[in-house]
Amino acid sequence: MTLARLPMPLRVVYGLFGAATLALGAFVVVFLTRWIASLEPVEAFLAAYPGTAPMPEGMGVGIPAWLSWTHFLNGFFLLLIIRSGIRIRGEKTPSGLWTSRRVKKRRMSLTMWFHIMIDLLWIANGLLYVVLLFATGAWVRVIPTSWDVFPHALSALIQYTSLDWPTHSGWTGYNGLQQLFYFAIVFVASPLAIVTGLRLSAFWPRDAERLNRAIPFDLAKALHFPVMLFFVGFVIVHVGLVLATDALRNLNTMYGGQDAVNWTGFWIFVLSLLAMAAGWIAARDRLIAPIAQRFGDVRMRPTR
Template sequence: MWPGRAASARPVAPAPQRRIGPYTRVQWAGAVVVGGLALVYAAAMAVLAVRWLVSVDPLRGFLATYPGEYPLPVGAPVGIPAWLGWQHFFNVFLMVLIIRSGLRVRTEKRPTEFWMPRRDRKGKISLALWFHQALDVLWLVNGFVFVVLLFATGQWMRIVPTSWEVFPNALSAVLQYVSLDWPTENGWVNYNSLQQLAYCTTVFVAAPLAAVTGYRMSGLWPRNVPALNRAYPVEWARALHFPVMVYFVAFIVVHVTLVFATGALRNLNHMYGGQDAVNWTGFWIFIASMIVVAAGWVAARPLLIAPIARLFGTVSGR
């Protein structure tokens, strides 16, 4: 007898779910939701704990003694000059593209476009890596000009600590931020001590670290000097370079959040409008600059990068 159609049918195995790293999309979504709720709960507990702490007499006295900032040296400049606004824009523009290209280099498994110097056939690298290194060079030039102007105009006194009081005042600023009773924002005259330490660390610690680790991993590093390679192994550079990028991303997120949360119009006027006023001038300049940054992000593709790369070498496919 014919056993029927069902007897010869084979059960169809479900298609494997696509994974992003170690987890599926559903698992990532669940992790984000659970992690977000945990962060909100931890933040709420921290706010309640710090608000109780600052209500205790010793902490109230500490905040009164160290309000979050200390006086700048005599002769420190007031305000933000136009050159600093332009430097800020160039830095933002280049940093965004550096992060974008760096992530592509890190995740690119099999490059399809390559760049090679005309005089060194052994220096072949992926087009994405060439673009990342070219942006790094422009960023270093912009940073060099920034540091020179910083010390030539006295603006360094606004971001480099000039008193040991910076540390207790920075702690005071942290307590005020966490308690949601934020310190008075007056960046046109004087940054609070936490801002000063953050800016100083970014300019004089994180930026040089990004430069020296990036240079060690680049094709510009001398390969035929064993003693130098042993003194500064490439593994050290790789171990530091990515965390430095993470620091820059975290700094940008916190910095932009506080700019908007502590008086957006006035803060944007400081950096983009060159004035200490509450109007929409700086805001619209900021929006225009973000459009330029977004256009650069979209344009950073091999189709547009390749013609530029050909000016400095040879571009080829796989």
């Protein structure tokens, strides 16, 4: 019998039991890691590798305005991409259809058109970020420059798991674990999301045999959604840690352009959340359809 078919009181009991087991599991992991961290060789390891990712002297210090802006726009577009992506998955009958005026065969649901348009904005913003990253030398923040990043990342993981969180200043650089995850999200997960998305879209030539062999449709379909889940998991942990470890200072780093503990970054962050909420509310057919109409023909399904 599935959980959904059980009577309500039994479901509550199972839910509570599951939550208690998870909490107990978490406690065991924390205390086990604390015990491991107190062993002499591990203590010596943590002293030798305190966690901070090695960076070339004098490079990549500070968060310039272009980094704050591209970081905000990335989150803004990503929210709309995930919103429309989930809608595409649940949409049995599309609310509207968009057809290209140039290539009549290029036809898709209105939601898919919106998803792709925001993808293009997200890609343009990401390209700008990567170009500026390399042009200004800020790449050393997110691309490891030494193999020592791995022991530092392990050290940071031990410190996070034992709840003895690594003190860090994002202004002067990240810890090894952050650096590896930032690298993964920018240079692995993002390209993967783009390539698999392109393969699934109407913009990938259906009869390009060599390309199709390189990335089979089924593989792209199997990967696209898990990549989205990776993004969601990353954001939950990323934002959770930003807020749980010296929140005001972290928010000032990314939103306030300063390495200080005051409320400036926090209020800019609140404004950015309001902008994201407004984007979420505005992303409706009533607003999307007239914009899509400028780029092709839109036919809405009559509402009953």
